[in-house]
Amino acid sequence: MSTQIQNSLDLGRLVRETRKRLKLTQPQLALAANVGVRFIVELEAGKSTLRLENILRVIQALGGVLSMDGMDSFISNKQEEVR
16 A cells, blocks of 8 residues: 655555554654654754655555655656657
8 A cells, every 4th residue: 555645744644544553653663763862853844954865764664665656657768759
């Protein structure tokens, strides 16, 4: 199942809901993702200026992966133009 994320608030909400479903506290998630508790608090609050590297750690610690849709056709078209 995939979830569409439109902004940092959506991402924060998804992280919080997933953490709670997994019955993890913020400190437990921070430890699992090797980030600080403050980072988890800010991520869940939707702060938009957090480091992508750390966001990816949290997503992975929750068992998720980051994927993107909608760019494949653009990339394919550009590669065909180069040929």
